[in-house]
Amino acid sequence: MKKAEELRVLGEEIVACRKCARLVAYREKVAREKRRAYREWEYWGKPVPGFGDAKAELLILGLAPGAHGANRTGRMFTGDRSGDFLYRALHKAGFANQPTSLHRDDGLRLQNAYITATIRCAPPGNKPLPGEIAQCRGYLERELELLRPRAVLALGGIAWNGYLEILKQLGKIASRAAFPFAHGSEAELPGDLPRLFGAYHPSQQNTQTGRLTPAMYAQVLRHIQRYLRAR
Numbered sequence: 001m002k003k004a005e006e007l008r009v010l011g012e013e014i015v016a017c018r019k020c021a022r023l024v025a026y027r028e029k030v031a032r033e034k035r036r037a038y039r040e041w042e043y044w045g046k047p048v049p050g051f052g053d054a055k056a057e058l059l060i061l062g063l064a065p066g067a068h069g070a071n072r073t074g075r076m077f078t079g080d081r082s083g084d085f086l087y088r089a090l091h092k093a094g095f096a097n098q099p100t101s102l103h104r105d106d107g108l109r110l111q112n113a114y115i116t117a118t119i120r121c122a123p124p125g126n127k128p129l130p131g132e133i134a135q136c137r138g139y140l141e142r143e144l145e146l147l148r149p150r151a152v153l154a155l156g157g158i159a160w161n162g163y164l165e166i167l168k169q170l171g172k173i174a175s176r177a178a179f180p181f182a183h184g185s186e187a188e189l190p191g192d193l194p195r196l197f198g199a200y201h202p203s204q205q206n207t208q209t210g211r212l213t214p215a216m217y218a219q220v221l222r223h224i225q226r227y228l229r230a231r
């Protein structure tokens with residue numbers, strides 16, 4: 001089976017998942033009740049599969065679908081302010097064919113990048129429980145196995161630690177402590193593991209307070225492009 005097909009099959013499995021009772025109840029409640037501005041929408045209300053180029057060298061790892069963003073539209077980082085910020089930056093850096101991400105049929109394509117998340121269901125308050133992250137980890141492991149990226153960009157500390165935890169569980173690193181998260185951090189991991197890059201999560205809390213600016217994202221993405229082109 002071709003990689004794109006395997007990712008599609010995995011995506012179908014993810015979309016059907018109901019393993020975390022708390023998250024299933026929340027994502028469906030949000031989809032039923034809706035936000036006033038989106039009352040005409042039929043919310044997705046299910047787990048959100050990964051999205052992007054099946055041949056990607058860069059895997060971008062977010063935290064979780066936004067309750068009224070990806071949980072509404074069914075595509076990662078689509079339909080909310082975090083996505084507006086992220087896709088504008090990806091477009092500028094050459095990883096996306098357009099700067100906007102509004103709905104699943106808007107023509108957006110990623111180039112050499114694939115976007116996924118630590119957990120696939122929107123959590124209350126954007127805060128997944130450790131047990132829920134552990135429950136969902138297998139899907140990310142399988143995506144990593146299929147894609148075999150050369151670089152991973154973790155958006156925020158939870159994604160960064162979630163990724164390192166996978167490596168620890170697989171016995172590829174001894175501990176996460178040697179690799180602390182910071183915006184702009186870069187970790188050279190042992191063996192042939194992908195290079196790990198860190199950036200603050202593009203949440204409104206970060207982008208509207210000036211903690212995170214477009215220039216800061218452009219710099220991280222430039223580093224990644226340089227790294228990918230170097231070999």
Ligand code: SF4
Pocket residue numbers: 014017018019020023024047119120121132135136
């Ligand atoms: S968070 Fe992951 S494991 Fe839990 S229900 Fe959603 S898709 Fe399934």
